[in-house]
Amino acid sequence: MEKHFISIWFFIGSLLTVYGVLILGTGIYELLGHSSPVVVLSRLHLNIWWGAGILLLGLVYVIGCWPKGRSNA
Amino acid sequence: MPAAMFLLGSTSTSLMSLKPVDLTIIILYFVLVLGLGLYLRRFTSTGEEFFMAGRQMTAWIAGLSFISANLGSLEMMGYAAATYQYGILIAHAYWIAAIPAILFLALVMLPFYYICKTHSVPGYLHLRYGEGARSVSAISFAVMTILMSGINMYSMAIIMKVILGWNIHVSIWVSSLTVAVYVMAGGLLSAIFNEVLQFFLIWIGCLVIPIAGLIETGGWNGMVQRIQHNFPGQDFIHMWSTTGSFAGNPMGVHWTGIVFGWGLAISFGYWTTDFLVVQRVMAAKDLRSAKLGAVIGASFKMLVPLIVILPGLLALAVLPFKLVPESQGGPGIHTYNEALPLMLARYCGPGLLGLGVTALVAGFMSGMAGNVSAFATVWTYDIYKPLIRKGATDSHYVSMGRWCSLLGVFVSIGTAYLVMNFSSIIVYAQAVFVFFIVPMFGTVILGMLWKRTTPAAGFWGLLVGILVSLGLWLWVKFDPGALKYVAFSDQAKDMAENIYRAMWTLIANVVVTVVISLVTKPKPEHELEGLVYGMTEIPPEGQFPIFKRPITWAAAVAVAFVALNILFW
Numbered sequence: 001m002e003k004h005f006i007s008i009w010f011f012i013g014s015l016l017t018v019y020g021v022l023i024l025g026t027g028i029y030e031l032l033g034h035s036s037p038v039v040v041l042s043r044l045h046l047n048i049w050w051g052a053g054i055l056l057l058g059l060v061y062v063i064g065c066w067p068k069g070r071s072n073a
Numbered sequence: 074m075p076a077a078m079f080l081l082g083s084t085s086t087s088l089m090s091l092k093p094v095d096l097t098i099i100i101l102y103f104v105l106v107l108g109l110g111l112y113l114r115r116f117t118s119t120g121e122e123f124f125m126a127g128r129q130m131t132a133w134i135a136g137l138s139f140i141s142a143n144l145g146s147l148e149m150m151g152y153a154a155a156t157y158q159y160g161i162l163i164a165h166a167y168w169i170a171a172i173p174a175i176l177f178l179a180l181v182m183l184p185f186y187y188i189c190k191t192h193s194v195p196g197y198l199h200l201r202y203g204e205g206a207r208s209v210s211a212i213s214f215a216v217m218t219i220l221m222s223g224i225n226m227y228s229m230a231i232i233m234k235v236i237l238g239w240n241i242h243v244s245i246w247v248s249s250l251t252v253a254v255y256v257m258a259g260g261l262l263s264a265i266f267n268e269v270l271q272f273f274l275i276w277i278g279c280l281v282i283p284i285a286g287l288i289e290t291g292g293w294n295g296m297v298q299r300i301q302h303n304f305p306g307q308d309f310i311h312m313w314s315t316t317g318s319f320a321g322n323p324m325g326v327h328w329t330g331i332v333f334g335w336g337l338a339i340s341f342g343y344w345t346t347d348f349l350v351v352q353r354v355m356a357a358k359d360l361r362s363a364k365l366g367a368v369i370g371a372s373f374k375m376l377v378p379l380i381v382i383l384p385g386l387l388a389l390a391v392l393p394f395k396l397v398p399e400s401q402g403g404p405g406i407h408t409y410n411e412a413l414p415l416m417l418a419r420y421c422g423p424g425l426l427g428l429g430v431t432a433l434v435a436g437f438m439s440g441m442a443g444n445v446s447a448f449a450t451v452w453t454y455d456i457y458k459p460l461i462r463k464g465a466t467d468s469h470y471v472s473m474g475r476w477c478s479l480l481g482v483f484v485s486i487g488t489a490y491l492v493m494n495f496s497s498i499i500v501y502a503q504a505v506f507v508f509f510i511v512p513m514f515g516t517v518i519l520g521m522l523w524k525r526t527t528p529a530a531g532f533w534g535l536l537v538g539i540l541v542s543l544g545l546w547l548w549v550k551f552d553p554g555a556l557k558y559v560a561f562s563d564q565a566k567d568m569a570e571n572i573y574r575a576m577w578t579l580i581a582n583v584v585v586t587v588v589i590s591l592v593t594k595p596k597p598e599h600e601l602e603g604l605v606y607g608m609t610e611i612p613p614e615g616q617f618p619i620f621k622r623p624i625t626w627a628a629a630v631a632v633a634f635v636a637l638n639i640l641f642w
Contacts, residue, residue: 005116008134008266012273015105019098019277023424026094030422039422040391041285047424054277054428 006067013061020055023047089236089418095427102431103251106270106438110255110263120467123260123474124192124450125356132362134269136369139353141268142443143374144275146436147225149381150232153413155568156385157396159323160309161641162316163385164378169336171374172634174344176627178354179367182345184611185521187360189603194348194517195455201520201604202531204459209535210516211455213509214348215448219481222444223488229437230489236414237430245489248434252441253482256449257475261356264439264446268353271432271439272373278432279380282413285420286387299390309389312641319562319569326569327561334572338579342514349447361614364623371630375637381413388412391419445481449474452481511575512538515582519590524605526586527593534586541581545574 027048091099117123130138156163191197195214199207230244255263290296300309307323308315315321316328344350354370357363388396396409407415417429453474458465516535519526548555549570557563560573601608619625 005113008269011105011109011266012270015101015270016273016277018101019428022094022098023428026422026424040419041289042422044285044288046281046285046420047422050277050281050425057277 007065009061009065010067013058013063013065016054016058017062018058020051020053020058022051024051024055027051089414089426089430091237091427091430092423094424095430098424098427099431099434102274102435103247106255106267107251109266109270110258113255113259113263113266117258117260117262118468118471120470120474122262123471124453125352126260126262126265128356129358130265130353130356130362130366132357132365132369134265135354135357135362135366137272137373138265138268138356139350139366140370140373140377141272141275141439142350142353144272144377144436145225145440146232146275146433147228147440149275149279149436150410150413150433152381153385153388153416154396154409154411156382157388157409157412158398159566159568160307160389161312161382161386162322162324162326164312164382164641165331165335167374167378167382168634168637169331170340171344172371172630173336174340175367175371175374176631177341178345178351179364179371179623180627182518182521183354183363183367184360185604185606185609186351186355187363188609188612192454193451194346194351194513195451197517197604198520198531198535199455199459201526201528201601202516203528205532206516206528206535207455208460209532209539210513211451213539215451215456217509218349218444218448218451219484220488222441222448222481223485224492225437225440225444226485227489227492232410232414232433235411241493245486248438249441249482249486252438252445253479256442256445256482257478260474260478261352261446261450264442265353265356267435267439267442271435274428274432274435276380278428278430279384279413279417281425281429282416282420283379283383283387286384286391286416290387290390296387296390300386303389303395309386310641312638314642319564323566324569325562325564325566326572330560330569330572330576334574334576338511338514338575339572341518342510342512342575342579346513346517347510348451349443352447352450360612361617361623364614365626368623368626368630372626372633375630375633384416385412388416441482441485445478445485448481449478452477509539509542511542511578512582515579515586519583519586520605522606523590524598524601524608525590525595527590527595529593530586530589533589534582537585538578538582542574542578545577549574 024047027045027050031045031048116127121127152163152166186194186197189197189200191200193211195207195211198210226245226249229248230239230241233239233244234241255267259266287293287296290299297310309323313328316326316331319325319327354363354366357366392415394407396407396412396415398409401408417426421429453470457473457477458470462469512535515538516531519534520531545559549559554563556565556570559577560570562569565573598608603609614622
């Protein structure tokens with residue numbers, strides 16, 4: 001009998017979603033004036049843009065690959 | 074290529090400090106991979122499931138896993154370091170030394186691996202040549218794979234110590250035991266899942282460096298101007314135009330060496346016969362998915378210079394100090410090996426830094442998992458089953474696979490501690506590893522394409538190729554003056570020497586195999602069905618629209634490959 005497992009894309013999406021929330025949250029925290037280590041281009045607040053991008057990508061995979069039925073790889 | 078060579082001997086204090094959010098990101102990664110391994114255990118009860126992931130991977134999963142098995146953190150950091158040293162010439166490792174070979178694997182060789190339903194490349198040699206060739210290749214592969222796993226483990230622990238100040242023993246044991254748990258539980262399936270996860274982490278963790286770097290330098294032209302200002306008179310940004318002479322480029326290599334040594338011998342050896350990578354596409358659900366998987370892998374391989382070569386070039390442009398060779402490193406002095414971590418620390422604040430470090434840790438762990446899962450398969454199917462215990466039950470071999478995964482991890486840990494005391498082992502092992510796979514290519518491809526190749530020729534060609542490789546290496550080791558014969562130039566650097574040695578090895582292998590084939594008795598034709606071109610009926614891929622056919626995408630990748638080489642000529 002063929003065996004099925006939850007799609008790998010769902011696991012990846014879940015991890016990226018959590019990472020996105022953490023990085024975006026850190027970026028917003030810094031934007032609100034809390035101190036942070038000085039890095040080059042810190043004025044661009046890269047962690048806000050990158051965190052939001054990761055969060056979006058993660059949500060796309062989580063929603064698109066939600067284990068409603070059963071699927072292979 | 075022995076990228077880890079560039080990572081040895083770093084001695085400076087830690088480069089970064091992690092905040093709680095960074096540590097949270099790293100810990101979440103460990104929790105997920107452990108959970109995945111335990112979850113997948115229930116799906117790997119038979120040999121086919123444990124060793125070949127049930128042969129049900131889609132093209133995307135197989136392709137990303139195929140390319141991730143080669144995208145370890147040591148390779149990334151090593152090649153970024155090499156780019157700082159040699160410039161964009163290192164991009165050859167991702168283009169001419171990969172793309173033609175991967176496309177050749179996809180379109181020509183995969184059908185034979187797939188049709189004969191072997192579990193491994195040594196398994197193909199058994200079917201084609203008999204027990205002798207299989208035993209030589211399987212034992213060499215098993216020893217070298219586990220040795221390289223230990224060396225990578227040690228090198229990574231050193232890097233974690235240099236970058237983050239982590240305790241070397243904690244790094245080795247925590248990461249190794251995590252790998253042991255999830256590979257022992259889920260076998261190749263677990264390794265593949267983690268490789269796909271690693272692929273995403275490496276890209277999202279490292280892509281921020283070239284983007285931020287190009288913003289800082291004002292784009293590609295701005296970066297080039299800064300490099301020329303920082304290093305006047307040196308050419309770091311051309312791939313071919315400086316290779317007309319040995320002295321014209323920082324690597325000391327001629328274009329013939331790049332094409333025939335790197336692009337043919339080493340590249341085809343690695344990408345078409347190293348079981349560690351080939352195993353990934355052999356796990357695809359059908360032949361079309363396997364071919365498409367390899368083509369997908371090739372397309373992403375072409376893009377890897379964005380996150381490896383470009384950061385190395387950006388380091389040449391923006392770092393306010395010059396990096397030095399490992400031998401000149403010391404407190405406060407940064408070495409070539411630190412190019413990528415320095416760039417990470419330059420642009421990444423809390424959160425992004427944790428993501429970047431997680432990408433490096435994930436790259437290391439999935440590389441080790443790949444080594445261990447390939448070792449388990451070759452040990453069980455090509456050494457234990459034919460030589461030690463024939464005719465046992467399938468569940469016995471699965472059990473053997475699980476336990477030897479654990480054993481492989483512990484032997485790797487032992488190797489790591491051995492290397493800690495005898496660091497010169499690294500240089501020796503990498504040289505041997507690189508040149509073991511080159512004669513494998515000659516033996517496999519002659520067996521696939523020429524029905525006249527005989528079992529005796531397969532065995533002796535492989536053995537002589539390995540011995541010639543070792544002999545040339547020893548010759549230069551004990552008589553450095555031999556470099557001008559082996560590499561055509563006494564100015565050849567280590568990488569150039571490796572390239573030319575590979576070329577001689579392949580020539581020796583092919584000549585011996587052909588000559589012995591002509592004087593010994595070939596196998597009867599009916600025994601070659603499914604193994605040799607002209608004797609094998611390749612199954613049709615089905616009626617698919619043109620944009621779903623592997624050949625279409627292979628052609629697109631080939632066009633992009635040519636265009637990139639012209640663009641950076």
